[in-house]
Each structure stands twice: as C-alpha cells, then as structure tokens.
Amino acid sequence: MTDDPAHFLSCQLLRPLARVRHDRLVRFLATLIQRAGGAAYVEPRYLEDKRPDIHAFFPDDRVMLDVCVSHPSSPSRLGLAPGSALRFRENGKIAAYSSLAKESGCRFVPFAFESFGALGPTGVAFLRDLESYARESFLPFAYYPSLSSLAVLLQKGNAEMLSQGVVMVSKAVLQ
Numbered sequence: 001m002t003d004d005p006a007h008f009l010s011c012q013l014l015r016p017l018a019r020v021r022h023d024r025l026v027r028f029l030a031t032l033i034q035r036a037g038g039a040a041y042v043e044p045r046y047l048e049d050k051r052p053d054i055h056a057f058f059p060d061d062r063v064m065l066d067v068c069v070s071h072p073s074s075p076s077r078l079g080l081a082p083g084s085a086l087r088f089r090e091n092g093k094i095a096a097y098s099s100l101a102k103e104s105g106c107r108f109v110p111f112a113f114e115s116f117g118a119l120g121p122t123g124v125a126f127l128r129d130l131e132s133y134a135r136e137s138f139l140p141f142a143y144y145p146s147l148s149s150l151a152v153l154l155q156k157g158n159a160e161m162l163s164q165g166v167v168m169v170s171k172a173v174l175q
Contacts (some may be wrong), residue, residue, distance in 0.1 A: 004074075042054055069154065070089040083114075
C-alpha cells in the first residue's frame with residue numbers, strides 16, 4: 001500500500017467489483033442511448049465471436065461500443081505520460097472490435113475511462129453525438145449532466161472497490 005496507495009483499483013482480488021463497476025457504466029450508457037432516441041442492445045448475443053458491450057441503432061447510424069476502465073497509476077502504467085493509459089485501452093479495443101464493426105456495417109466506439117475520472121476522446125465525441133441525435137428527434141438530452149452521471153457511477157464503483165479492499169486488509173491484519 002505504501003508503493004501504490006490506490007492499489008485496490010487494480011487489485012486482482014477485487015476483479016468482481018471492477019466488473020460490477022463496468023456493468024453499471026454499460027447499462028447507464030445504454031439508457032443514455034435510449035434517451036437520445038436510439039435502441040441499445042447490451043451484450044448482443046446475436047453477434048458471433050466477440051461481443052461488444054452495446055450495439056446501438058439510430059435512424060442514420062449504427063454503433064458498437066465497448067466500455068473499459070483503465071487505472072493509470074497501476075504498477076504497469078507508472079512513468080507513462082498522462083492520458084497514455086486511456087489511449088492504450090482505446091487502441092486495444094479498436095484492434096479487437098473494428099473488423100467486427102465493419103463487417104456489421106457499424107462504426108466502433110471504444111468508451112474508455114481512467115479510474116480517476118477522465119473519459120477518452122472517442123467517448124466524449126460519442127456523448128456529443130447523442131446530444132445531436134436527441135436534438136434531431138426533439139428529445140431532451142444534455143451532454144454535461146450525462147457526463148456527470150457517468151463520472152458519479154465510476155467514482156461510486158471506485159469507492160466500493162476501495163471500501164472492500166480496506167475490509168479485506170482489516171480481516172487479514174486481525175488474523
């Protein structure tokens with residue numbers, strides 16, 4: 001803990017809570033897509049091989065999205081430039097899903113967060129797209145409240161991971 005005070009955000013023992021954090025972000029993003037007038041399928045089973053987190057449909061656009069959270073201060077990322085953890089994860093997702101999206105006639109959006117709150121540029125651009133789609137359909141949708149809600153969900157998941165990490169350490173110390 002002295003070398004990595006935020007260790008719990010990348011601890012392998014807390015992967016189940018990281019998955020819960022991820023799933024909450026995915027489901028809320030699917031809700032935002034629907035609020036903007038789109039249809040969102042979470043983990044679509046009708047796609048073969050790989051499955052993106054969301055397959056979204058709009059009147060003039062089809063999008064596959066995959067959400068990820070990168071921890072920029074994990075030991076494997078130390079010494080890297082700010083934002084490099086986001087770019088690394090975005091590029092990995094693009095390599096994994098771009099051919100599937102192209103075969104399906106979709107564009108692919110890696111929706112990457114840093115655990116400390118930063119959202120990657122493709123995620124920001126997609127939220128701006130949602131605002132535009134909603135405006136075209138005369139639906140109420142605002143970029144900033146949506147981004148704020150995603151940030152709160154991310155930090156809530158982080159708090160749950162940190163809290164559970166403290167409980168695990170406390171139990172280990174008491175034994």
